[in-house]
Amino acid sequence: MVFQKDVDRAKVGPERYELALVLRDLAQRLGVSLSRYAVRVSWDRSTLSRFFSGALVPPAEFVEQLLENGDRETGTELTSTTRDLVRKLHRTALRATSPASAALQDLRDELADADRESRHFQQEARLLREVVRRAQEQLDEQQFQLRQLKNAGAADRLAHRIELEQRSEDFESIRAERDALLESLTRYKAELEEVKRRAHEAELRCAALERQLETAETRAEEDEAQPHAGRTVEPQSVHATSQATRATIGDSVSFHLGFDMALGDRLWRALEEQAPVPLAEVELQKILPRSGIFQLIRSVPYMSPELVYIGKADRALSSRLDTLRRKIVGRKGILPDEMYFTYVYIEDDMSAVAPEQLVIRYLMKERGAKIPWNLNGFGNKDPGRQRDQAKLKPEHFDVVHPIDLDWSLRDDGLRRAWPPRDFANYLKSGLPYSFRHGLEPEHLEPTPLVVPEGPLSADAAFRLLGRTLGDTWQISALKGHVLLYKEHKDYPNAVRYYRGKGVQNA
Numbered sequence: 127m128v129f130q131k132d133v134d135r136a137k138v139g140p141e142r143y144e145l146a147l148v149l150r151d152l153a154q155r156l157g158v159s160l161s162r163y164a165v166r167v168s169w170d171r172s173t174l175s176r177f178f179s180g181a182l183v184p185p186a187e188f189v190e191q192l193l194e195n196g197d198r199e200t201g202t203e204l205t206s207t208t209r210d211l212v213r214k215l216h217r218t219a220l221r222a223t224s225p226a227s228a229a230l231q232d233l234r235d236e237l238a239d240a241d242r243e244s245r246h247f248q249q250e251a252r253l254l255r256e257v258v259r260r261a262q263e264q265l266d267e268q269q270f271q272l273r274q275l276k277n278a279g280a281a282d283r284l285a286h287r288i289e290l291e292q293r294s295e296d297f298e299s300i301r302a303e304r305d306a307l308l309e310s311l312t313r314y315k316a317e318l319e320e321v322k323r324r325a326h327e328a329e330l331r332c333a334a335l336e337r338q339l340e341t342a343e344t345r346a347e348e349d350e351a352q353p354h355a356g357r358t359v360e361p362q363s364v365h366a367t368s369q370a371t372r373a374t375i376g377d378s379v380s381f382h383l384g385f386d387m388a389l390g391d392r393l394w395r396a397l398e399e400q401a402p403v404p405l406a407e408v409e410l411q412k413i414l415p416r417s418g419i420f421q422l423i424r425s426v427p428y429m430s431p432e433l434v435y436i437g438k439a440d441r442a443l444s445s446r447l448d449t450l451r452r453k454i455v456g457r458k459g460i461l462p463d464e465m466y467f468t469y470v471y472i473e474d475d476m477s478a479v480a481p482e483q484l485v486i487r488y489l490m491k492e493r494g495a496k497i498p499w500n501l502n503g504f505g506n507k508d509p510g511r512q513r514d515q516a517k518l519k520p521e522h523f524d525v526v527h528p529i530d531l532d533w534s535l536r537d538d539g540l541r542r543a544w545p546p547r548d549f550a551n552y553l554k555s556g557l558p559y560s561f562r563h564g565l566e567p568e569h570l571e572p573t574p575l576v577v578p579e580g581p582l583s584a585d586a587a588f589r590l591l592g593r594t595l596g597d598t599w600q601i602s603a604l605k606g607h608v609l610l611y612k613e614h615k616d617y618p619n620a621v622r623y624y625r626g627k628g629v630q631n632a
Contacts, residue, residue, distance in 0.1 A: 129160065131179040138180035141222040145215045146180035149189070152212070153178060155196035167191060183219045186231055230342055237335040244332050247325030254318040261311040268304040275300065315581070322532070326461075333459045334426045390488025393470065393481055397421050400468035402431070405451050413444040413469065419482045420447060420469040422499070424460075431466070435499035436489075438482040443469050450505070456558030456584075457527040499523060508560040508607060517618040524606030528621055529559045531585040531603055538581060543574040546594050550610060553587055563610035585622075592624035600625050 129150060135143040156163055160178075164171040169188070176182040189212060197203045217235075221228035275297045402423050403409045420443060422435040439446035447467060454462050472481055489495040499505070504523040518525050535556050544552065547565040554561045575594040577587075588601050588608070601624035602609040602617055609617075614625070620632035 129175070129178055131175055131181075133178075133180050139222060141215075141219040142180040142183060145183065145219040146178060148212055148215055149184075149192065150178055152192050152196050155200050157199060163195075167195070183216070183223050186213075186216060186220075186234070189213065189216050226346060230339070230346060233335060233339045233342055237332065237339055240328060240332045240335055244325060244328035247321055247328050251318060251321045251325055254314060254321055258311065258314045258318055261307060261314055265304065265307050265311060268300060268307060271300055272297065272304060329459065330461060331427065334429055338429055389481075390484035391492070393419065393485045394488055396470045397436075397468050397485070400470075402466035402468055405447065405454070405462060405465035405467050407448070407451075410444040410448050410451070413442075413447075414471070415442040415444065416471050417441055418443045418469050418471040419485065420467050421485075422450070423466040423468075424464050425466060426464055433489075433495070433497060435504055436482050436485050436497060437500075437505055438472075438480070443471075452558040453504075454527075456530050456533050458530050459527050502526070503606075508562065511562075514604070514609060514617060518605065522605075524604075524619065528605040529603065529607070531583070531588070531622060533558065533584045535582045535584060535587060539577075539579060541577065541579040543576050546575055546591065549575050549577070549587075549591060553584075553591070557584060557608070560607035561610070562607065564612060565610065588624045589629060592629070593627050595626075597626035597628075 133143055133146045133150075138146065153160075153163070158166075160174055161171055164174050167188075173182070177184040177188065193204065193209060193212065217228060217231060220231060397419070402425075405422070417438075417440050419436065419438045421433055422437075423431050424434045425431040435450075437446065437450070447469075451462060451465070454460055454465060486497060486500055489497065498521075502521050502523045503518075535553070547567065550561070550563045550565050554563070575590055577590060588603065591610070592599070592601050599610065599612050600614055602611075602615070602620055603622040603624075604617055605619045605621055617632075622632060623630045
């Protein structure tokens with residue numbers, strides 16, 4: 127490729143100079159003119175000339191496209207060291223010319239790294255699941271052979287001493303193999319759980335980086351649209367104040383509702399004076415069985431703590447908070463460890479005044495706050511059969527954080543046979559999300575459902591239940607809850623269907 131403009135180091139600066147030189151080296155791998163390459167990549171020729179002369183720093187997408195086009199033309203791939211060097215030179219030049227654009231690109235790079243890490247762990251988890259499945263099948267076969275040898279040895283013990291000795295040797299050999307296989311299976315399962323944990327952490331990091339990147343890009347667009355230095359920016363959320371300036375959880379506040387216009391402000395300040403504590407069972411046990419209001423604060427790595435929900439409890443605060451905690455436990459993209467809360471007891475009858483609404487209106491009107499989970503269905507209970515067909519909006523809590531079908535009902539357990547209806551009720555009480563079923567008492571007696579020993583996930587439980595009930599029944603895992611009815615029906619918010627032996631992702 128022939129370049130009409132030379133690179134002027136004094137004019138463009140050292141960062142853009144180094145980048146322009148390496149971009150020219152990469153362009154030579156293409157073996158075409160600048161005009162022909164401009165047609166191929168749909169860039170204006172004059173813009174490409176400015177990229178290669180150092181007058182402009184190209185976007186990261188152009189650099190990646192140039193690397194890929196060169197690999198394709200030459201039939202060889204550049205080493206990872208070379209690629210990293212090119213990217214480093216590009217980021218350095220971008221940082222020198224436009225710090226804001228560089229900050230956005232850094233976030234995109236972090237998100238790309240986190241996404242690669244997440245996909246790697248997910249692939250590793252899939253492979254380990256297959257290893258565990260095969261090892262379990264082999265172990266079952268070994269257990270079957272051991273039972274056969276035990277039975278045969280007991281029947282022939284007196285008549286066939288020599289043959290018994292041979293079988294005894296076979297028995298000991300198979301038992302040794304069985305024990306070794308058990309040890310391997312235990313190790314594989316432990317590795318799988320660790321990989322699943324790391325995959326989940328990687329997904330959470332991706333989600334956090336996505337939110338951070340969206341916020342940064344939105345602010346960048348606002349800055350570009352409103353270049354005046356004196357403008358004001360409407361706040362998008364209310365952040366939690368420093369814990370160092372607050373009281374401890376033991377300093378709980380009781381509040382008598384008055385009729386002054388500043389009640390919303392007073393309630394909000396009372397909530398803010400408390401030190402946020404983890405949304406955990408041990409903390410909820412410290413709360414008295416009294417009514418009140420509360421706020422939920424989400425603290426995600428790489429981001430400031432965010433107020434996400436304000437609610438009330440007409441009876442016991444701990445019961446309402448525990449219901450919301452269990453709802454969060456069974457969702458994707460969020461961990462209970464990220465959630466904190468503060469609360470205020472209310473002495474008066476809350477049926478006369480909705481104190482949580484006073485706080486919400488105060489924050490929205492006076493502080494311009496957006497409290498996301500109060501607007502997206504987070505606090506809703508089971509909507510009932512009539513609302514199962516309702517199409518959810520993209521910002522709905524169940525869409526953003528759908529139920530986790532890999533959630534573990536138990537880490538370990540013994541083999542047990544259940545009547546289908548009893549097993550369904552066991553799932554209903556054990557799952558952290560709603561499971562509604564239409565099994566009647568007559569479904570106590572059909573073919574029993576045998577749950578094997580070991581761990582049991584929600585997905586595995588639904589597969590077992592579906593196979594036992596047969597094709598006439600359908601388990602529908604929606605984004606927010608699970609249904610079991612004698613039907614074949616599609617739902618707009620479905621994630622997965624279980625029908626007999628078949629499992630279909632929506």
